[in-house]
């Protein structure tokens with residue numbers, strides 16, 4: 083299972099990378115806007131930190147504009163993956179970009195049939211948004227289960243990125259289902275490592291170690 087970090091914050095990316103925990107990065111316009119920095123240098127810096135796919139979003143509406151934007155984005159760095167919205171125009175753009183060898187990540191997927199279309203268009207990655215489904219009382223992880231079943235049925239090469247992750251249970255369930263990738267916010271990465279019994283255990287062992295006579 084691969085872990086991507088879902089942030090545009092270079093400090094978070096660096097910390098997660100230094101821990102050896104991440105294989106790639108996903109960003110979106112909301113995450114980029116939080117950084118208050120110029121787009122291109124920020125994305126270039128991220129690409130220099132992580133030797134793996136870095137998703138950045140194309141924001142055009144028409145397929146020809148999405149294709150033009152994606153070509154420009156892909157010139158920033160060889161690891162750029164272009165996020166394309168899950169629309170008909172987006173699917174047309176994915177088809178063209180795939181034929182040109184530009185990696186795509188179809189984003190804002192909320193149904194299994196959308197994921198099926200993304201795979202048929204030749205997307206490199208498909209991103210179901212789990213937390214946002216949970217927010218509107220749909221079980222987000224059910225969608226991941228269905229997408230994995232569909233992709234397995236037909237041996238699609240499109241990789242599933244479980245996105246909009248809000249807590250460690252999302253990561254656990256994604257791992258149990260065999261999802262290819264989870265893209266995880268930094269705070270959730272930290273939560274994954276923590277357990278109160280580990281903290282208590284470490285403290286007790288340290289205390290007892292002090293009681294041992296040492297030459």
Ligand code: E4P
Nearest residue numbers: 088108109110214245246247
């Ligand atoms: C994924 O690529 C997106 O950047 C992200 O997971 C969106 O998550 P949100 O619902 O927390 O905004």
